[in-house]
Amino acid sequence: MSNQHTVSHQPDRFIIDFKGIYPQFTPNNKPHMVVSHKVVLLDPYDAKELLKNLETNIKRYEEEFGPIKTPKHIKQAMKQKKKKAKERTREKKKTVKSSDKPSYMG
Numbered sequence: 001m002s003n004q005h006t007v008s009h010q011p012d013r014f015i016i017d018f019k020g021i022y023p024q025f026t027p028n029n030k031p032h033m034v035v036s037h038k039v040v041l042l043d044p045y046d047a048k049e050l051l052k053n054l055e056t057n058i059k060r061y062e063e064e065f066g067p068i069k070t071p072k073h074i075k076q077a078m079k080q081k082k083k084k085a086k087e088r089t090r091e092k093k094k095t096v097k098s099s100d101k102p103s104y105m106g
Contacts, residue, residue: 002038014047016040 002018
């Protein structure tokens with residue numbers, strides 16, 4: 001099972017790295033994360049065919065089961081990310097004032 005993925009490409013191939021990241025406990029009950037990777041290499045034609053196949057199957061899935069929605073926890077994480085980005089922007093604006101800039105005029 002995969003809960004994250006990355007896609008990259010080179011002139012002759014597409015690289016899809018399916019990752020599974022899961023918490024697990026050691027025998028002495030200490031938590032640690034387990035990461036597994038499954039990498040798939042596709043030539044450009046096969047990558048395009050995979051995309052068509054996924055689009056067709058997603059369309060069929062949504063016709064049968066309804067639209068695929070973004071899970072609540074992902075929506076919350078996206079809101080938090082936007083909020084933090086706005087806060088960082090505000091902080092940058094506060095720290096840079098024209099009066100704070102050094103003057104090199106005699």
